[in-house]
Amino acid sequence: MIKDGRTMSVLHHIITKERIVLRRAELIDPERIEDYLAEDGYAALRKALTMMTPQQVIEEVQLSGLRGRGGAGFHTGMKWSFVRKSAGDTKYVICNADESEPGAFKDRLILENDPHSIVEAMAIAGYAVGAREGIIYIRGEYQKSQRRMRAAIEQARERGFLGKELFGTGFSFDIHVHSGAGGYVCGEETALIESIEGKRAEPRRKPPYPTTHGLWGKPTLVNNVETLANVPPILLYGGSWYNQIGTEESKGTKVFTLLGHVNHIGYIEAPMGVTIRQIIDQYGGGLPEGSRLKLVMTGGSSGSIVPASLQDVPLGYEAYRKAGIFLGSGSLLICDQTVCIVDLLRVVFNFFSKESCGRCAPCRIGSRKGHEILTRIADGLGMPEDLDTLASFATHLTEGANCGLGNAVGIPLTGGMEYFQDEIAAHVMDRRCPAGVCNMSGILHKVYE
């Protein structure tokens, strides 16, 4: 919890030489296409359409090693090649701008500060996979992003960067914005597609994948905003340039959002492989006076609970396999000794119980029951069996859920139980909250409004 009187300065850190996706942010006026054009704007699209075949574009992206920045980390070039290979004349490119992961606002930064970069990237993607139509699905709450994106699309059309026969070639492409209307699950690509189709946003059974059967049953490429923002630089400077940055399995840079008990709250873009300690010390200005690092929640509410002992692990996709650290959206919630693990998990489970689409039992029941149990524990009414129940939920959610949202509910729970077992047990066995946060009143809170 934030103590009264402690001020947190908000700074946007800029590491000029390492910025790729945010290289134009705060340097150009995002509402002026002239500014964009003056900074290599649409040069990558021109190069792709006039000097490269679609196959060559895909090869450049494959060479770069770029992986999806929405959280799943699928190899982007491979996804593009799947859509390219899918039979059919009608294909779609969808930009997933539903960004709803708690702690994540990296996509909003790109949409608000450099909207044309996404227009350009989608046109390049359309050329590569054989699509003539693009849709940007922006969450309803991002009104400024929607406004700027619509304006950018209009400007691009006026200048001939969208529409018929771009740069005098046979390739035509246009984009429209589709507004979401709330719902974390719409960030799941098949739920997003259901939403565009006017249906209730529930993830589909997979296979088939959107690459073969997506929007309206057609081959569809769905890419996250940050993923796409990397594409024009990759085409301009080369896949092998991009491949030199980052780690063995995680290429390029990543936008990290830095929140919680740190002096400089905000965002940074840094090469993959940077550590939590480096981000906190070099970019975050360290922890405030009196704060000691207890844990970091990485990736968002669907992310890992990382103890201070793991703050030197290089961040990237491989960090999950090597140390259980889920990169996800790249958000880092820094927590000091005033944070209670039970309280944090309770808030996380509250989120999932409200956002679960309800389709599959592990997520529908696990998120709701898990929230009830954690609330009871925080009220000082936990029982030993509760710990076993939570452990079994972690397993069922991870193994049995129909989609990534359900799978992810188990991640913070597993981490919390692994690293803060004693703290959770103190609530149940000793009726005590070591961090002094939980009310432990012995009176049951009403859980639902």
Added chain:
Amino acid sequence: CESAPCHIAGAEELLACMVELLGTQPGKTSEDGRWTLMTTSCLGQCAEGPVVVIDDEIHSRVTRETLPEILSHYD
């Protein structure tokens, strides 16, 4: 917003303050019909938490001290 980053920034205390000031519980409307209080999931404004949205306006870094003044703008 009641998600984890705003929670760490003090959203729960803020919510308690709002219940007091508005005279209504989360999920309900005040007696005079002027205010409906809802909690919501992450709005993507996490560096500026705790975040409160009133009608269509997003208010950032709201505190117990600044809340009464913000609410008075809607009188």
